[in-house]
Amino acid sequence: MSMRKNRTHDFASSPPEPVAGNGLLHRRALLERGVMLAGAVATGAGSQLASASAEPLTNGPWSLAPGVPIPPYGQPSKFEQKVVRTLSNPKLEPRTSGARTPHHLLNGTITPNGLHFVVARGGETEIDPDKHRLLIHGLVRQPMIYTVDALHRYPMVSRISFVECGGNSAPLYSKEPIQGNVQALHGLCSCAEWTGVALATLLDEVGVDPKAKWFIAEGADLPTMNKSIPLAKAMDDAMIALYQNGEAINPSNGYPMRLLLPGYEGNMNVKWLRRIKLVDSPVMAINETKQYTILRPDGKAWQFYFPQEVKSFITHPSPGLSIKGPGFYEISGISFSGNGRISKVEVSADGGKSWAQAARQQPVLSKAFTRFRMAWNWDGGPVILQSRATDEAGNVQPSREAFIAERGPPRGTPNVAAFTMEHCNVITSWGINPKGEVSHVYA
């Protein structure tokens, strides 16, 4: 598989303006030629645009006969069968199951529901919505039970929000750069439009006791995992999500309802939600004592580390998406922050010696994926591509060196699926050799 090279840029009549080392170009090279770029992609033109346009049209079978009946529920083209999640536990052995999003095979910012990442301790479960209930109790005036039907009658809100596993990108903490594609390294994050009932609406109905400072959220699947969450988050932007990208939440992601805590660690967004209990202090569940705590070099551990911090990674090109020969390419990738909007993404093609600001695809939303794009003229030499995001709170994505200085040195180079670190948001480096092959490197 290779990235499409774009030959529409007329270097002779309008030399693009370099903005950083190794061929990074001013964003005008993207913006002013956007229409031409779009046209080239729409015709499916690959590396031989000039000669292809001279060939006479041959009608394919699709132009000469009726198609098939429109299916009741559409599936991706059979030519896209490789665009699937990778599974860490395909036989559902008694351990955690992970399913990773193929970011290198997608574009835009919204993850299709069937490709949204999943981490689940007991597999995917199928809940009968007529039998499911949500209980809200604890430090409240009146404990209440809600049917799924009842929740669907409440005023709803929608927001586009990423969800990221606390262990996403853990392989980048290893001693040696683990060779894996962007799906293996960064596939435990996704972004969707979620629609549901603001948790604050339901809490107003049950009446919050002023002594309540936290709430415990609990799922209905096999392990019935629970987690303590500050009540302030419930009053801020927490949602009982019922819809994912316009349709009922996928079973993998919590049908018929999940908790959505925009920007907070994935496991806190409890899937298959069945119970919320308001309490005055954390319950000290396994997911906030053993799991999702970060051991420091001094032997102490960080606990209740909630927001997923500012991160970006380049999806195109990336390992497995080689590039074919010198010329004009678009570098693009994904950025997000659990602390607000992405204010800036910089790209380097020389391993961090020089940086240029990438174009952010609008709209730039708080706690949502923001795609960035950078025009690039590759001269065919070895390069190291990096991206570095900054959020509106001023947080800058750290270098690997800075991250290790704070968290301590990695202890080894484990399997790519191992979780040796959490909340790892270091800069990712892709090395590209003169053949155009992309690998994961440290720079």
Add this chain to the structure above:
Amino acid sequence: MSMLEKLAVSLALTLGVSVAGAADAPRLGQPIAPNDLASWDISIGPDGSGLPLGSGTPSQGAAVYAAHGCAACHGEKGSGGPSGPLVGGGPLNTTDRDPVKLIGNYWPYATTIFDYTRRAMPWQQPKTLTNDEVYALTAYILALNKIIGENDAMNAETLPKVKMPNRDGFISKYPEKH
């Protein structure tokens, strides 16, 4: 700002105080009586709140461990298997090898063992153990880790009093990072 966002902000400002702005929500919750909450409320706090009646000893726990085939996932006497060990764990402040976060060297509260076992174990048949059996398994695991004695019974009174070795090993990031 939408009406609901305004509502959320207003609620945040007046935490715990009823807000008239939510009057347009349909209020379709069904009140549940305190007595009916028992089957739902399986939360157990680190202070022991929520612990049920019942009791169990390490030797009773060894029998439960054998009867339910726990060794298939956790090994003989919790020595390790596909789902990891239940005993052992070295020092946490070392950098020369990967310190494994285990019950004996890492978990801060013994109540979490009871809670997680009751809600999630055994993996193929969770929520089928009696409270006596869960207390017994908890006692067995604690005794294997030499945190309690061989004959110490665990129940709602004794379990919260168990001081785990790493009880003071945690530093909260909230609200510093929120």
